[in-house]
Amino acid sequence: MRHPRLWPAVAAVVAALGVVVAVALVLVLSPKAPQPAVPPSPVATAVVTTGSLPAAKPASLTIPAIGVRAEGLRDLGLTPDGALEVPPDATTVGWFTGAPSPGEAGPAVLAAHVDYQHVPGAFSRLKDLRPGEQARVGRTDGRTAVFTVYRVDRYAKAAFPTDRVYGDTAEPELRLITCGGAFDRASGNYLDNVVAYAKLTAVEA
Template sequence: MTAQKPPEPTPPDRRRSMLWPAAAVALGALLMYNSVEGNGTTEPHPTAVASAEPSPPAASSPSVDRTLVLPRSTPTRISIPAIGVNAPFTNLSLGSQGELSPPPADDNNLVGWYMGGPAPGQTGPAIVAGHVDTKTGPAVFMLLYALKPGNTIDIAREDGTVATFKVDSVEEFSKADFPDSRVYADTPDPQLRLITCGGVYDHQVKDYKDNVVVFAHLDSTGTV
């Protein structure tokens, strides 16, 4: 990847809002995302992202020790030192129309875990989503795009364990052509997907045009 200096955070008085996708669950925890309307104004989010050659979505990452697989436990906190993230979790579920309910828009330092899928550390892709910004300013995943392959993500869990993931790639996809099976398809080992909005903000439809997705695999486990 090409190293890139993260942008300066947008001043709080420049109102921004993150638009959330909708999700429909199918067998194997496959999710289909579509945008839902929001409001606010924004400058374009940086579109340049770091990317390594990704592993096929259904293949085990060769560096993952299968004995590291953890039982199910609710995640409680995420730490990403490379971009200064240290935030608690909230549980996310699907609404009546199949949409993925976002974390509260009035909390800029909160991430959500889709509890209908694997927990971080379990076999399969754990889905974690966060706002890139809200009406009050930059949010928890504002700099998600700036992660690099090899960066680590620590997720503390309710059972006292910590699942440490290593970033494989950070990529940006058009919402109009989102690779659902690649992002959400089941995997034979513990993996992680961090998702936020990205790309240009379309004022007419009040939505970002892209999603930024971090692909990561379980690298080690420990205790709090």
Template sequence: MAAPEAPPEGPSRGGGLLDKLTGRVTALVLVVLAVGVLVAFLNSGEEDEGPRSRSVPVAERVSVPTPLAPAQITGVDAPSIGMAAADTTTLGLRDDNSLDVPRSATTVGWYERSAVPGQRGPSVLAAHVNFRGEAGAFSRLGEMRPGEAVEVHRDDDTTAVFTVDRVERYAKDAFPTDAVYGPTDDAQIRLITCGGVFDERTRSYEDNIVVFGHLTGAYRPA
């Protein structure tokens, strides 16, 4: 199977609204701006917390036996990089036999021919580093370090917990297909995104970042 292709992603080229406005500011615009400032002031005490992790505190967990039975994934957390993705999808292959990619920035896709997270074998998850100017679910994937945790939530109310073994970056023309997709004796995980330099000519990143990890437990809420 070929290495995942890069999505049509990269820095946004569009200017901000203020860059596009010309002409004289009217009294109506001033009123609208004043209202906006007032609303911002009234809401200044409310912070945008961003995506919320679904990880359960250790004291509130009940361990479950592994490997796990098949189930659909419903979210992915990586607390060390502030990732809490709740939008998931299933990925297949493109006509050229390369891995498809999610259709939005914040979606994490599970490769349907790989192991279900928690089952024996490598489970392959892919997401964008950025997409159409928006930070992707895996925007900070390259910051992960060995020993850190990845939790994959499933629709059977269980969570598979993986520990990162290593984080690698590969040129796309040297993608280690066997190491990523090949069979394993235990339950493992592969997190894949784009990395390296963005080539403006090809509209593609030159590398892939791959996080390798292994299953270290599973739980359900107490």
């Protein structure tokens, strides 16, 4: 809205100085057009790359490099003879509850079959993982723990390095375990285990 007391002064300026100066004064004195609203910037995903997380059960596992997408991870314990339990079918991934949860300090352990009753298992391609590739573990607290693989080994079951796989680590790590090597038809079992080692490199909230 124009200010009623200012416009007579503008008219006087027009008579004395001409139209050019008057136009400039009108532009200065006229109210500014409303500016378009600036949309708010999207909120970035929080990423943390150091430290450890509180305990929270794993809910999902994604390993893009080998095509793993597993939901509803199953709790695993130990068998009566002290061996790690195995999932009940080919596609289920299990979490060993006797180890830390993924993101806590120490080595979290996830296991799945390489195959089961002639069906390819969730970890059928675990041996193909390479250092630098990622495993993403969704947790029940809504966070995603991102681990980067740094080593993949195969061990004879008779010489499995329990301390190296399950032993404490200062930082959060992940172990992915399945069977491998030759298949012994007499026992119905593979002779080796494949273990992928990974370190926590990011946490997405």
